Amino acid sequence: MLHLHTFLLYIHIIAGALAMVLFVIPMVARKGSLNHRKYGRFYTYTMYILAVSALVMSTMVLVAPTYFKGQLIAQSASPENTLATVRMFWTLLLFLSLLTFTSIHHANRVLQTKADRAPLRQWHYVAMPLLLIAVALVLLVQGVMMSQHALVSPYLHFIFAALGIVNGYQMLSYIFAKRVVGNRWIIEHLSSMCGSGIAVYTAFFAFGARHALTHIGQWQLLFWMMPGVLGGVAIYFYSKKYQHLKTRRGA
Template identity: 85%
Template sequence: MLQLHSFLLYTHILAGALAMVLFVIPMVARKGSLNHRKYGRFYTYTMYVLAISALVMSVMVLVAPTYFKGQLINQSTSPEDTLATVRMFWTLLLFLSLLTFTSIHHANRVLQTKGNRAPLRKWHYVAMPVLLMVVASVLFVQGVLMAQHALVSPYLHFIFAVLGIVNGYQILSYIFSKNVARNRWLIEHLSSMCGSGIAVYTAFFAFGARHALAHIGQWQLLFWVMPGVLGGVAIYFYSKKYETLNTRKGV
């Protein structure tokens, strides 16, 4: 099992590095162009590998934390607190994995189905945003516990809990709303692609680069939150741009 975990970890790191590069190309390329479509597909496949590997690793550690993180826990001066921190840390990674998978899958499916929302109303598709909201709620509860016991800073848990609930709600709203604008699927596609990019860059700063940023203390929170802020601004302007186009067309 340790070998499987190591294999998934290196696969995840490789996919993450590749995704951070590939994300930029379709975003700056002209929408609908060959480069946009080709590199968009490469990015989508890479993100699936990234998200699934992280999901499996997260579940493995959360199910058996003392097996996978036993050395860290046993060497700690307070094993119980370290165990609790490991669970909270990997719950956050589980959330980011779900956010990544849900975002990239939603972006891919709305591109395939376009204005036809019927295929999105199947239980296994609806289960993804619902599960995202459930795990986000768990994050919020963990944040409250972290604040009470002063284990580690709870701010990330609170921020991403809100992000997950809002993201899940928006997907469900698109799926089940009685009427949506004709080109709403395009806004969903672009915003979900941006959301997946937010997740991958946030995961890099929160996990991959945490040791390099450790010396700046609480300021590292800025780097963890910054992808979400910049991505949120990008999503807002993309949405406004295409909503304006819809209005001009009388949709």
């Protein structure tokens, strides 16, 4: 099992590096162009690999933390606190994996179904944003526990809990809205793609590059929040742009 975990880790790292590069190309390319479609597919496949590998690794560690992190726990001065920290850390990774998978899958399905939202109302599809909200609530509870026991900083848990609840709610709102305007599916697709980019870049700064950023202390939060802020600006820009195009065409 350790070999499987190590193999998945290498696959995850390679996919993450590719995804960070591939995300930029379809976002800056003209929408609907050959490059946008081609590199968008490459990015989607890479993100599926990234998310699934992370989901499996996170589940493995959460199910058997003493097996996969036994040496770290045994060498700690406070094994119980270290075990609790491991569980909280990997719950956060599980959430990011779920956020990545849900965002990229929603973006892909919206693109396939366009204005027809009936296929999105099947129970197994609706279960994804509901599960995202549920895990976000777990993060919220863990954040409160962390602030009470001063195990580690709870800020990431609070930030991502809010992000997960908002994302899950927005997906459900789109799926079950009685009526959506003509090109709302384009905005939904681009918003979810941006959401997946936020997840992969945030994961890189918060975990992949955490050792390089340790020396700046609490300023790390700036790098952890930066992808969300920039992604939020991009989502706002695309929403206004395509809403404006619809309004002009309607006029």
